[in-house]
Each structure stands twice: as C-alpha cells, then as structure tokens.
Amino acid sequence: PPGGPPPPPRAVAQTEAHRRTDKVPAFHIANIDRVNSGEIRDKWSAERHDGPPSYAGAREVMSLHPSWASHTSFLRLLREADGRIASQAGLKATLMDKGHFERVVTAVVRKGYALSSDAAARTQKDAVHKDKEPFGMCVSLWEGRDKGKRVHLCHAMERIRDLETPCGIVAKLSELCDRAGRCESAKHQAFTLLVAHGYGLTGRTG
Numbered sequence: 001p002p003g004g005p006p007p008p009p010r011a012v013a014q015t016e017a018h019r020r021t022d023k024v025p026a027f028h029i030a031n032i033d034r035v036n037s038g039e040i041r042d043k044w045s046a047e048r049h050d051g052p053p054s055y056a057g058a059r060e061v062m063s064l065h066p067s068w069a070s071h072t073s074f075l076r077l078l079r080e081a082d083g084r085i086a087s088q089a090g091l092k093a094t095l096m097d098k099g100h101f102e103r104v105v106t107a108v109v110r111k112g113y114a115l116s117s118d119a120a121a122r123t124q125k126d127a128v129h130k131d132k133e134p135f136g137m138c139v140s141l142w143e144g145r146d147k148g149k150r151v152h153l154c155h156a157m158e159r160i161r162d163l164e165t166p167c168g169i170v171a172k173l174s175e176l177c178d179r180a181g182r183c184e185s186a187k188h189q190a191f192t193l194l195v196a197h198g199y200g201l202t203g204r205t206g
Contacts, residue, residue, distance in 0.1 A: 074192065077199040081155055095154040096147060104154060105138040108161045112169030126177040127170050134173040137180045141190055153191060156198025163201040172197055
C-alpha cells in the first residue's frame, strides 16, 4: 500500500517472474488496414499452446465436463447413431470409405437440384455461393475430419439423401458452402449442422 513498507525482495522476484511468463499466447499483425481477411483468418485459426500453467485451473473451471456434455441433444444423437452403426455388421467400414461418401454426396446433390447425371452433380454450383460446388465442399470437409467424424458425416448424409426434400437439401448445402471453406471453427460448424440435421431427420421419421 502507499506509504507502507516495501515488499520483501523474494516477493518482488516472484512477481516479476510471473509477469514475464504468465502471458496469453497471441499473434501479431503489423498493419490491420493493409492485410487481407484471408491472412487474418489463417492466423486466427492456427493452433496455439494452451498457455502458462497458471491458466490450467481456470480452464478446468470454465470448460464443460464431458459428463455434462453427454446430455446435450447433439451428443445424444451421436450416441444413438453409434448404436445403430454398431448393430449392423460392416456398416462402419462402409461409412469410412471415401468412394462411398462421394457416391452418397453425388446422390444428395442430384436429388436437391433434380439433375440427370452424376457428372452434373459433381460440378453443380451452389444456389447462393455461385463460386462453390457443394460436392467438392462436402468431400473437402470429410477429408479434414478424423475417422469417427467421417463415419457420422457419411451416415448423416445418407439420411439427408433418403429423407430430406429437394428444397431442404439445397438450403442445407448452401449453409455448408458458407462455412466449409473458412476457418477450422467454421468447418466444425458445417460438420455439426449437417450431422445434426441428418440425424434429426432420422428422429422425426422414427
């Protein structure tokens, strides 16, 4: 406090050491007015360290524990799908096959846009994002997921192929194209919206 005795040298040394090491990792952009949005997005999406040890306690307090997360509607859908997949011999291996996924996506695009051939479906432009092709965006999203998420993405797309209306398909593919070409967080959103929608269709139809 002002006017009080100075802190002992050891306390000063500990405080200074804390100030030097206890900093949140950050990225630097020299001139925000002269950099394109792509560079900002790449830097923002880059992987970073978790930060200094003193932040571990706060992270544990503020992060949602898996036992709570398991009660969310999305994870309930994933668990139910895992049960369906496990009950059918060979289904998981099929859902992990890239060729199978590409055929499913082709069928989805054909149904949505009422196309007469697979070739047309693979080059069809999105109804909103005219510079993007839903087929390519879906495949790119699948390639960037781990094995477990690939299974769910393919299974959900099968449900969309079988149960969604053409108008619903076009709308959902536009949402995908809006997100799948951006940062990793947006790609995760694209994955979640497709899987939740596909599995939600399964739930509504029994």
